[in-house]
Amino acid sequence: MSSEHIIEEKKQGQALITDQIQGNTKKLFIESYGCQMNLNDSEIVASILSKEGYNTTHMLEDADLVLVNTCSIREKAEQTIRKRLQQYNHVRKINPNLKIGVMGCMAERLKAKFLEEEKMIDLVVGPDAYRDLPNLVQQIDEGREAVNVILSKEETYGDVSPIRLNSNGVSAFISITRGCDNMCTFCVVPFTRGRERSRDPKSIVDEALDLASKGYKEITLLGQNVDSYLWFGGGLKKDFDKASDIAKASAVDFAKLLEIVALAVPEMRIRFATSNPQDMKVEVLHTMAKFDNICKYIHLPVQSGSSRILKRMNRQHTREEYMELIDNVRKIIPNCAISQDMITGFCGETEEDHQDTLSLMEYVKYDFGFMFAYSERPGTLAAKKLEDDVPMETKKRRLSEIIHLQQKHGLYRMEQFVDQTVEVLIEGNSKKSEAHWMGRNTQNAVVVFPKTGQNIGDFVQVKVTGCTSATLIGEAV
Known part of the structure; x- marks a missing residue:
């Protein structure tokens, strides 16, 4: 994961x-x-x-x-x-x-x-x-x-400088939005975290500069749905229509925020999570392509490959729209890695719907994935309105087919790096060996290589010599 x-x-x-x-x-x-x-x-x-x-x-x-x-x-x-x-x-x-x-x-x-x-x-x-x-x-x-437990319309904790916990001193997370307006039927987040609001870009840049001054090398901009980031002086995303003309004209969307942060900390790597297919604008892809320090990796949850199930989930996109977005990613950022979230066995899912998911996976060939069998959460719209009618045995079988296919695609994507030289940011020791470093390349692939005098937090050129379905193996050049 x-x-x-x-x-x-x-x-x-x-x-x-x-x-x-x-x-x-x-x-x-x-x-x-x-x-x-x-x-x-x-x-x-x-x-x-x-x-x-x-x-x-x-x-x-x-x-x-x-x-x-x-x-x-x-x-x-x-x-x-x-x-x-x-x-x-x-x-x-x-x-x-x-x-x-x-x-x-x-x-x-x-x-x-x-x-x-x-x-x-x-x-x-x-x-x-x-x-x-x-x-x-x-x-x-x-x-x-x-x-x-009162949910707020304003709270973003923009002025609280987080104390970094269990940090490796290399990568840190900066929260840019709170809450979510999407109302996917399987998800409890809008009820537990409230309506979506964005944080002042200045406070985000200040936090990034502060982390840079403390020696951090990578930041991840974080939100339930980063692509719908929209700052127009504060307040809820849904109230943008009521904003003044001046506020609208000077508003900062996610593409603009990415650019502001990339320019503010040019020596740092920038990642972001999580994206939402319906909100991801093509401008974001152009910004990613333009800046070397923005990592070439998008976590792009799809949840299902079937338009019928996507509708039941209240996802605001169809299978075809998602595929079009994937085509745009491939065209604008050819070397971009893409990962998925997938829920199998959602209410009313048929064998045909499941096959649609597998064929979408074949189309994208995701680098990584997070795959779950559907389990009903109290308080969600699905729990109130839809019957959890796919038997557990069927869910398990479908999940294992999805996982198996993802492993195959993961290996395929990793094999593309063999014999290439990639830039790796060292995060710490390899889990299996004190004599090896572990870090990631811009595509978020884990890279393991023998130590030859480098330090945690160094950017190192690594020649990839082999791989598993989840890890690249190489040596520093």
Whole structure:
């Protein structure tokens, strides 16, 4: 899985650690589950609480406050959170002053269950209420339950400089939008993260410059849907029509933002995630082609290759429109890597729909993919209106066919790099060997090569000599 999209599984739920600030006496234990947006939110929370005297710790027993940043994308996530909360409560026997809180996408939904019924937590804070944390913590100190899950129309945390957690010091994430207006029927994000709003471009550039000054080499612009980024002085995306003529004329869209950032930090690599097919304008592709420091990689979720299923999912594009976008990517950025998100076994999916998905994959031959069998999420439109009628056995079979095809295409794409020399940004040691470096090329392919005196954060030319379906193997030139 690529780090843009889902934090590596091994990092799920690790205690997140920041630099310790002198004079801070309270200890915060914070764990994050789910997507990169969540990890970025944890960094914002660590920043807000550091000003209240909290340093992070990875010793649960020492903590004054435990926060678990939750994700509601998959069912498994919820069971994991429950287990963790039971473990935290066990620690309360040793440390009765421990305060436990749930934050993030599951906060709203689990409030009644964990706070009122099971008394497992003291604090619930939704994705737009992190600034209220100092006040909420005070409420617990006064013996009251503390809850703020109100979604905001303005909050972007644009002025909060995130404290980088568990960072490799090389790559960092900059949040550019919050919320989502898309209302895909399978997705709970619009309900948990609210309406879409964009962050002031100046604050984004300032954060990029700050990271550059601290020696970071790569940034990923992050949003539920980066392509619909639109800054016209603040406010919700959907209110753009009501803006003044001056605000409209000086508005910054995603293509423009990419250019502004690329020019501001020419020495840094720029990535972005996640894109949405219906919002991706051809100008974005031209901007990517124009700047060497914008990585040639697009994560372009499709979810299904069948127009009929796409309609049921309320995706605002058809199979044909998606293919046309792919054609434009190939034409404008011939060396661009493309990855997918795919949901198999969605409500009403037939064998023919499934074949449409496989044939679309053959058409694109994705470099990477994130593939899931559909599981109903409470609160979504699909849960309310559509019957989850594809048997689990069928879902599993279809998923394994999709995964098998993706592995074949992944290998095909990797083989294209063999005998080429690629530029790699070193991120750290290879997982399998201390004697090898691991980094990525502009197409986001993982490259492993023997150490010959380089350092983490160096850009290195690597001659590719071999590959697996997920990794390039080579040597520094």
